[in-house]
Amino acid sequence: MTSPPPELDSIRDALLGARSVLLTSHAHPDGDSLGSQLALGAALRQLGKQVRIIDCDPAPDLYTFLPDLGTIEIADNVTDRFDAVVVLECSSLDRTGLGGLDERPLINIDHHPGNVMYGTLNWHDESACACAELVSELIDTLGVPLTPAMATQLYVAILTDTGSFRHANITPRTFTICQKIAATGINPTDVASQVYNNGSLGRLRLTGMLLERMQLEHVSHLIPDVTIIHGNRVAVLRLNDAMLAEAGCTPDDIEGIVNIPLAARDVQAVVFFKDTGAAMRVSLRSKGSVDVRQVAVSFGGGGHRNAAGLTIEHPSSETDSLVLSRVAAAITDSEP
Numbered sequence: 001m002t003s004p005p006p007e008l009d010s011i012r013d014a015l016l017g018a019r020s021v022l023l024t025s026h027a028h029p030d031g032d033s034l035g036s037q038l039a040l041g042a043a044l045r046q047l048g049k050q051v052r053i054i055d056c057d058p059a060p061d062l063y064t065f066l067p068d069l070g071t072i073e074i075a076d077n078v079t080d081r082f083d084a085v086v087v088l089e090c091s092s093l094d095r096t097g098l099g100g101l102d103e104r105p106l107i108n109i110d111h112h113p114g115n116v117m118y119g120t121l122n123w124h125d126e127s128a129c130a131c132a133e134l135v136s137e138l139i140d141t142l143g144v145p146l147t148p149a150m151a152t153q154l155y156v157a158i159l160t161d162t163g164s165f166r167h168a169n170i171t172p173r174t175f176t177i178c179q180k181i182a183a184t185g186i187n188p189t190d191v192a193s194q195v196y197n198n199g200s201l202g203r204l205r206l207t208g209m210l211l212e213r214m215q216l217e218h219v220s221h222l223i224p225d226v227t228i229i230h231g232n233r234v235a236v237l238r239l240n241d242a243m244l245a246e247a248g249c250t251p252d253d254i255e256g257i258v259n260i261p262l263a264a265r266d267v268q269a270v271v272f273f274k275d276t277g278a279a280m281r282v283s284l285r286s287k288g289s290v291d292v293r294q295v296a297v298s299f300g301g302g303g304h305r306n307a308a309g310l311t312i313e314h315p316s317s318e319t320d321s322l323v324l325s326r327v328a329a330a331i332t333d334s335e336p
């Protein structure tokens with residue numbers, strides 16, 4: 001394990017000195033944002049702190065099994081006073097979707113590239129596979145032992161953010177933390193089953209519909225005087241409200257489906273257009289050195305190199321084509 005970052009001590013001292021602490025994370029919570037908030041919340045409560053966790057969106061149904069999920073409050077705005085506010089998993093403050101935080105001293109703990117360091121204290125470590133990796137180091141530094149509940153929360157965060165130990169940034173540190181998690185006596189198989197074997201039949205139907213209609217795009221690779229066409233490099237999935245209704249699904253059921261096309265050897269990137277409201281949400285996934293984060297950033301979104309997202313406020317066939325051509329360019333750029 002690398003030596004602890006200097007920010008960690010300042011963050012520990014700030015938290016130990018606080019009586020009331022607010023924890024928050026990003027809109028559309030995922031396993032990492034939920035698990036990180038709940039585990040840190042539990043640790044701080046063990047230290048006798050008054051802890052509130054406030055998010056702007058409710059957790060997907062899938063995570064109902066997480067211990068203490070019901071303690072997360074949902075609000076658009078925070079007015080109460082807190083001695084410390086910890087923002088987890090957010091590259092910028094607007095990712096929280098929460099008003100009332102701008103004027104406060106903030107503790108920013110995140111692993112997303114491009115974090116804009118909006119905190120008074122910032123602990124930004126892109127090498128972490130999940131924010132929960134940082135949270136678990138913080139809990140250690142606070143001197144709080146892991147309970148089985150905290151272990152479950154942290155494990156869900158790491159399991160989901162690494163795509164079941166497949167994505168980037170899995171390091172010896174990841175497994176050291178998982179060792180401590182398993183040592184609490186929780187059963188990682190049961191936790192994985194809750195996350196992955198507990199979906200609705202509608203989700204299965206929707207997966208079939210999306211894959212049935214999947215488009216495969218080619219990428220042309222220009223080298224001097226020669227154009228090489230690489231087939232089936234980009235998989236395109238499209239979802240609309242009618243498909244959700246036909247499959248009997250809610251938007252929660254979509255989670256994770258975007259990763260499926262990566263199972264094909266030829267596919268280097270996935271573009272998932274979700275036309276289920278006023279704006280178009282687009283999820284991007286890729287393999288290896290194909291950088292879809294840059295594509296997301298070019299449309300005002302963000303994320304990681306291999307998993308990123310963006311929103312198009314006024315979608316059209318032109319904006320769709322532009323996303324696809326930038327993804328194709330990201331693949332071309334990644335190839336020698």
Ligand code: 5GP
Nearest residue numbers: 091283284301302303304307308309310311
């Ligand atoms: P997803 O496709 O699962 O919604 O998002 C994939 C990754 O990209 C996650 O790490 C998520 O936090 C990030 N992400 C998704 N949408 C946005 C966005 O609009 N802005 C930023 N900064 N990150 C995003």
Ligand code: MN
Nearest residue numbers: 032130131161
């Ligand atoms: Mn994360």
